[in-house]
Amino acid sequence: MSRYRKRVAPGIASFAETPLARVLGTLSGRWSVLALEAMHEGARHFNELQRRLDGISHKVLVDTLRALQREGFVFGPLTSPGLSEYGLTLLGVDLVALIGEIRAWSEDHRPELVDARDCFEEARAAG
Amino acid sequence: MSRYRKRVAPGIASFAETPLARVLGTLSGRWSVLALEAMHEGARHFNELQRRLDGISHKVLVDTLRALQREGFVFGPLTSPGLSEYGLTLLGVDLVALIGEIRAWSEDHRPELVDARDCFEEARAAG
DNA sequence: CTGTATCCGCGAGGATACTG
DNA sequence: CAGTATCCTCGCGGATACAG
Numbered sequence: 001m002s003r004y005r006k007r008v009a010p011g012i013a014s015f016a017e018t019p020l021a022r023v024l025g026t027l028s029g030r031w032s033v034l035a036l037e038a039m040h041e042g043a044r045h046f047n048e049l050q051r052r053l054d055g056i057s058h059k060v061l062v063d064t065l066r067a068l069q070r071e072g073f074v075f076g077p078l079t080s081p082g083l084s085e086y087g088l089t090l091l092g093v094d095l096v097a098l099i100g101e102i103r104a105w106s107e108d109h110r111p112e113l114v115d116a117r118d119c120f121e122e123a124r125a126a127g
Numbered sequence: 128m129s130r131y132r133k134r135v136a137p138g139i140a141s142f143a144e145t146p147l148a149r150v151l152g153t154l155s156g157r158w159s160v161l162a163l164e165a166m167h168e169g170a171r172h173f174n175e176l177q178r179r180l181d182g183i184s185h186k187v188l189v190d191t192l193r194a195l196q197r198e199g200f201v202f203g204p205l206t207s208p209g210l211s212e213y214g215l216t217l218l219g220v221d222l223v224a225l226i227g228e229i230r231a232w233s234e235d236h237r238p239e240l241v242d243a244r245d246c247f248e249e250a251r252a253a254g
Numbered sequence: 255c256t257g258t259a260t261c262c263g264c265g266a267g268g269a270t271a272c273t274g
Numbered sequence: 275c276a277g278t279a280t281c282c283t284c285g286c287g288g289a290t291a292c293a294g
Contacts, residue, residue: 006268006283009182015161019233019240020226028155030287034142046256055136057288062257072243077256084256091239098232099147105225106146112218113146116199133263133288157267173276184268189277204276211276258293265286273278 026071027099031056031064036073036088036096043087068092153198154226158183158191163200163215163223170214195219 015021026032031053038044038052050061065086068074073092077084088096106113142148153159158180165171165179177188192213195201200222203213215223233240 007182009268011161011181011183012157019237020160020230022240023229023233024151024154024160027151030139033147033151034138054138055134056138057290058256059258059289060287063287070244070247072239072247089243091236091243094232094236098229101228102150102225103147105221106150109218109221110146112199113149116216116218117197120197120199136288184270185276186269186278187267190267256294258291260289260291262289263287265284267283267285269282270280271278272280274276 022071023095026067026073029064029067031060032068033099035061035064035068036092036099039074039086039088039092040096043085045085049086149198150222153194153200156191156194158187159195160226162188162191162195163219163226166201166213166215166219167223170212172212176213 034053035049038049044052046061046065049065050056050058053061056064065074065076069076073089073095074086075089076086161180162176165176171179173188173192176192177183177185180188183191192201192203196203200216200219201213202216204211
């Protein structure tokens with residue numbers, strides 16, 4: 001038994017189960033946003049998605065889709081090979097709209113964001 | 128030399144530098160949201176923050192604060208011990224407002240979110 | 255074409271000790 | 275009180291192989 005057991009922080013245990021944390025959690029996946037937007041214009045086959053998400057591996061696409069299905073943003077087959085389709089649920093369409101708002105906010109503040117990073121690097125360098 | 132070198136996916140390289148990805152990245156930190164909200168009512172000392180964020184470790188609080196400073200959401204000292212204060216920048220205040228909107232959306236859809244997970248588990252179990 | 259099963263690297267989150 | 279430096283663990287993203 002290792003001395004280093006991951007302890008569940010008291011403060012975060014409750015937060016992690018909050019709807020906000022769930023949504024932020026799924027959006028933080030490396031390919032989640034791209035995957036959602038790849039389905040925005042309609043349902044897509046697995047290999048269509050793999051072509052659109054340039055560079056994603058087979059397994060990671062499966063994992064990403066399953067995670068999005070689990071949270072209810074995407075519908076699609078859970079078993080059976082062959083041609084199958086994945087698409088946005090109503091909740092998924094709504095989430096893409098929310099992503100749009102976050103993107104708009106982010107791009108509105110792009111100048112401050114890049115400026116802040118420059119200032120930080122400079123201040124650190126000056127030390 | 129390992130055969131397993133992490134390759135930078137073509138499709139994501141461009142996305143990762145997008146303002147949206149930067150914002151989602153900082154929001155996805157395990158303690159970022161809690162830290163930001165802990166400073167919402169005013170600047171706080173390091174140890175005040177550590178007490179408010181119940182269960183956070185010393186190092187992780189430092190890392191979290193530095194990341195938020197790097198992105199321009201938090202101001203505070205970069206060196207020198209002693210009593211120091213961390214607080215939200217204007218950009219940080221704005222970000223907390225955005226978080227509020229995301230939280231509102233998430234809680235508006237809480238029923239669908241929990242329902243979706245139940246359905247998913249059930250469908251998987253059924254096979 | 256798609257799903258499942260391994261195996262692996264690496265970075266984030268965490269514990270702990272030392273410094274002024 | 276707060277900053278820096280290690281060391282550790284665990285899970286995500288990824289590569290690859292095989293089955294229907």
